[in-house]
Amino acid sequence: MTHLLTAQDMREIERSAMEDGIATGAELMERAGRRVVEALQAEWPDGGRTARRAIVLCGPGNNGGDGYVVARLLHGLGWSVSVHGMGATEELPPDARANRQAWEGIGSVVPLSGDLRIGQDRPDLVVDALFGTGLTRPVDGLGGLFRDIAECRALGCPRVVAVDLPSGLCSDSGRVIRAEGTEPAEAAIAADLTVTFHRPKLGHYLSEGPSFCSRLVAADIGLRPEATAGKGVPLAAARAAALAKNNASHKYDNGHALVLTGGSGRTGAARLAARGALRAGAGLVTVGVPASAQLEVAAQLTAIMLTRVDDGEELASVLEDTRLNALCLGPGLGRDRVRALVPVAVKAGRGTVLDADALTAFEDDPAALFADLHEGCILTPHMGEFSKLFPDLAAPLKAAPESGPATSRLDAARAAAARSGATVLLKGPDTVIASPGGAATIAASVYERAAPWLATAGTGDVLAGIITGLLARGFATLDAAASGAFLHAEAARGFGPGLVAEDLPEELPRVFRALGV
Ligand SMILES: NC(=O)C1=CN([C@@H]2O[C@H](COP(=O)(O)OP(=O)(O)OC[C@H]3O[C@@H](n4cnc5c(N)ncnc54)[C@H](OP(=O)(O)O)[C@@H]3O)[C@@H](O)[C@H]2O)[C@@H](O)CC1
Ligand SMILES: Nc1ncnc2c1ncn2[C@@H]1O[C@H](COP(=O)(O)OP(=O)(O)O)[C@@H](O)[C@H]1O
Numbered sequence: 001m002t003h004l005l006t007a008q009d010m011r012e013i014e015r016s017a018m019e020d021g022i023a024t025g026a027e028l029m030e031r032a033g034r035r036v037v038e039a040l041q042a043e044w045p046d047g048g049r050t051a052r053r054a055i056v057l058c059g060p061g062n063n064g065g066d067g068y069v070v071a072r073l074l075h076g077l078g079w080s081v082s083v084h085g086m087g088a089t090e091e092l093p094p095d096a097r098a099n100r101q102a103w104e105g106i107g108s109v110v111p112l113s114g115d116l117r118i119g120q121d122r123p124d125l126v127v128d129a130l131f132g133t134g135l136t137r138p139v140d141g142l143g144g145l146f147r148d149i150a151e152c153r154a155l156g157c158p159r160v161v162a163v164d165l166p167s168g169l170c171s172d173s174g175r176v177i178r179a180e181g182t183e184p185a186e187a188a189i190a191a192d193l194t195v196t197f198h199r200p201k202l203g204h205y206l207s208e209g210p211s212f213c214s215r216l217v218a219a220d221i222g223l224r225p226e227a228t229a230g231k232g233v234p235l236a237a238a239r240a241a242a243l244a245k246n247n248a249s250h251k252y253d254n255g256h257a258l259v260l261t262g263g264s265g266r267t268g269a270a271r272l273a274a275r276g277a278l279r280a281g282a283g284l285v286t287v288g289v290p291a292s293a294q295l296e297v298a299a300q301l302t303a304i305m306l307t308r309v310d311d312g313e314e315l316a317s318v319l320e321d322t323r324l325n326a327l328c329l330g331p332g333l334g335r336d337r338v339r340a341l342v343p344v345a346v347k348a349g350r351g352t353v354l355d356a357d358a359l360t361a362f363e364d365d366p367a368a369l370f371a372d373l374h375e376g377c378i379l380t381p382h383m384g385e386f387s388k389l390f391p392d393l394a395a396p397l398k399a400a401p402e403s404g405p406a407t408s409r410l411d412a413a414r415a416a417a418a419r420s421g422a423t424v425l426l427k428g429p430d431t432v433i434a435s436p437g438g439a440a441t442i443a444a445s446v447y448e449r450a451a452p453w454l455a456t457a458g459t460g461d462v463l464a465g466i467i468t469g470l471l472a473r474g475f476a477t478l479d480a481a482a483s484g485a486f487l488h489a490e491a492a493r494g495f496g497p498g499l500v501a502e503d504l505p506e507e508l509p510r511v512f513r514a515l516g517v
């Protein structure tokens with residue numbers, strides 16, 4: 001399982017490797033530079049040409065130090081290399097200084113100026129080794145150069161390789177550190193290939209990170225895997241063994257999910273959720289309908305059952321059947337039904353997914369919702385819904401982050417979980433999931449797992465249903481949310497272009513089979 005690290009985690013791992021004599025800083029830097037060169041050779045094997053030209057941009061810290069190693073190695077491979085560096089040699093940290101001096105035995109270091117324009121030179125490659133995990137404030141005075149690089153890159157030349165992290169990006173949040181009023185494109189360098197070391201960082205997966213990294217390689221620099229134990233946030237995955245059904249089980253062993261719907265004409269969302277719950281493997285799924293929608297829903301369902309739930313009292317009486325062990329409220333529910341049903345549902349103490357209307361209906365008084373939430377509850381907002389329930393936590397995500405580490409979507413989800421007492425799943429290509437105790441996971445549909453066809457109406461309803469189905473099957477809360485988000489994205493990837501929400505539940509059997517369930 002891949003764990004995403006913070007910059008602090010990485011510094012600790014590096015420090016303990018040096019203390020334990022696993023490697024010196026100089027060795028790690030040499031390996032880092034070498035891995036970058038190997039990765040770019042593997043990425044662009046068209047390098048048979050002899051007269052290749054690279055511009056290497058080196059910052060004032062150890063990221064710059066990696067850059068001087070890359071410059072030296074490319075030179076050794078016959079590249080024509082020009083190096084533009086920040087800071088005076090004697091002010092660089094020791095390993096970076098030594099590598100700059102080694103480069104100065106080969107070529108010169110031109111002081112980096114914001115007036116540099118690579119368009120005139122047309123290099124084949126730009127190596128961005130300005131800033132990595134140590135960026136703490138907006139990059140000053142290089143906006144023109146960054147724009148120039150972006151414009152040339154858009155024309156197909158040069159290729160840009162980022163050392164560890166695209167400069168300007170915050171390693172912990174994936175957000176571009178920039179002054180209010182500046183554009184991300186003038187505050188960070190977008191890369192074609194990003195080569196990071198040991199393990200990916202949170203910033204490679206969150207927010208703008210993937211679009212600035214483009215492609216990500218995590219290269220081994222000889223740090224021990226054990227050093228990472230207990231650190232980082234796992235990427236969500238699903239386990240075949242947990243998803244398999246016991247051969248001796250009967251339907252009630254796999255739980256009974258209840259999905260509440262709104263009135264006539266707005267039952268599609270709950271039906272999508274119910275289908276998601278059924279395909280996720282719940283033993284039974286029932287839709288709770290008001291009188292006005294009974295015929296409409298009955299005409300549309302077959303394997304899914306139906307029960308009348310007109311008000312809170314009826315819901316309480318339906319929930320006397322303790323075999324109903326997982327509830328889903330929100331998709332298409334309507335504000336009035338939310339107010340009537342959500343308090344009853346939450347007080348019943350079952351695994352409960354609250355989505356859509358069940359969140360926004362509490363916009364005026366989120367505390368009224370939070371008062372009754374318990375550890376079996378999962379809130380599944382997208383950013384708009386999140387902003388309504390947690391406006392103060394959403395605000396820093398909307399403002400330009402002027403210092404690093406910047407508040408991340410993960411920080412916001414963790415704070416929301418702690419405040420609400422429920423697991424919070426904040427949706428997006430970088431879905432973050434946090435439980436009230438602080439445990440978290442990231443279900444990212446980025447890089448080779450991109451699932452852009454999920455951006456269509458109703459897919460969130462299916463996600464709520466899949467998670468409800470897993471809760472019904474007995475998955476622990478965080479696991480249900482994480483596995484559900486993973487399966488949902490895999491279903492979208494499996495179906496591919498043209499996906500609409502209805503396709504997602506029907507794709508799940510193929511996802512299970514591919515996982516070896
Ligand atoms: N950890 C590991 O295991 C390994 C790490 N390795 C490499 O080290 C990198 C981390 O190095 P790092 O800590 O020196 O930070 P880095 O990103 O070079 O920047 C810090 C410098 O920039 C400065 N500075 C910051 N913001 C600025 C701004 N806006 N404008 C101007 N200056 C600014 C800051 O100055 P200060 O804030 O101190 O004033 C400081 O001088 C990491 O990304 C990886 O590439 C590898 O060698 C292999 C093993
Ligand atoms: N570009 C994207 N890449 C990956 N997943 C996405 C993308 N856009 C949306 N999604 C996912 O699709 C779902 C959309 O849910 P939501 O916004 O609630 O839509 P709806 O309310 O129409 O069902 C979420 O699971 C979200 O994470």
Ligand SMILES: [K+]
Nearest residue numbers: 128131165167
């Ligand atoms: K960099």
